[in-house]
Amino acid sequence: MSQERNTEEQIIAAAKKIFSAKGLAGARMQDIADEAGINKAMLHYYYRSKEKLFEMVFNEALDRLLQRLSNAINTNLPLTEKIREIVRSYIEGLMENPHVPLFVLNELQQQPELLIKQFRSKPSFPNIQQFLMEIAVAGEKGLIKKVSPIQLMLNILSMCVFPFVAKPLVKGVTGIDEVQFKLLVEERKQFVADFILTAIQP
Amino acid sequence: MSQERNTEEQIIAAAKKIFSAKGLAGARMQDIADEAGINKAMLHYYYRSKEKLFEMVFNEALDRLLQRLSNAINTNLPLTEKIREIVRSYIEGLMENPHVPLFVLNELQQQPELLIKQFRSKPSFPNIQQFLMEIAVAGEKGLIKKVSPIQLMLNILSMCVFPFVAKPLVKGVTGIDEVQFKLLVEERKQFVADFILTAIQP
DNA sequence: GTCTATAGCTGGATAGAC
């Protein structure tokens, strides 16, 4: 009689937690086993090696990150409302998994090939080109100011993601605590959207 | 006869390179020794342990990061020009050390106490409160729109730093190469400043 | 499927010659 499903899921959940907290190099198989409430040997029984387990977790994390981006970008709204929606839903998604971006970005820095594995066969890969085109067209039509589409997209992403990546620094420099930080981020859904829309007003 | 100075500096330079590329956990003392062109034992002769060496490198990196921020914030200019100057000089500084922010943010995530060591006796610590006050006052005077000072500051930092932190992702998703990336960042000095100033126009 | 025990290696740290 097997708890296969349960155990596998437990392992993945534990691995996700430990890997994203400590990174590939810093994580210990023992930590993951403890977190999952099972034995170290079981990890190798289900997933052959640390690398394999990591790749599984990492790809899922990257996939979710890109998926969220895709969903936001592909909504069928006029550009300005779409931007508001992107900001809202992206920040909301990050609030649920606040340490994922730093984890992903850090591992991508060290092994940029990791991204390439996502290209293959992934429908989650965001259709950036279409969104960039949309910005360009809206600029031509005078719906928004004419701006470099890539720069604008970078600005949007920056302001959504950065606070999560820099959380300890932000808390340290400003002196705010966890509760205030949560509030700050919550406020940002509105603030960032307004900020962007004002900046690109025609 | 000693190459003390030279060797010490060589070690620090090598350690900086390896640590910021691979992080504390991922770096190997052997890598650092190779990079410095010396023997592994020498590292322990000059700096007792891996941790000590790391702390030295890390503190210097964090210090420089905060110093740059301080310098930009403390210039004696009217707020709008100051913002333009902050963006310009901060991005320029990051172009010279593009991997430092991710390195620092990542290690801070894993050991937030590392920041506290900077508090002590560091005049480089940026006088954030004064800058926030300046924003509030400018809002009251109608020089800029009334906005949450912290949110505005976060926006400024986000747009400057994020592209460096997310470099591999940006390159992967947009498909641009190294040269185009450099150009993109160069352009940002202007673009981001204009973007911000437009957004906070009264 | 799950556990204990252990093999085998990697890497930080030290001893000791020069």
Added chain:
DNA sequence: GTCTATCCAGCTATAGAC
């Protein structure tokens, strides 16, 4: 100060009993 040789802890991974 610098090097070679080596120790030893910690870790991944596997063998083998249940």
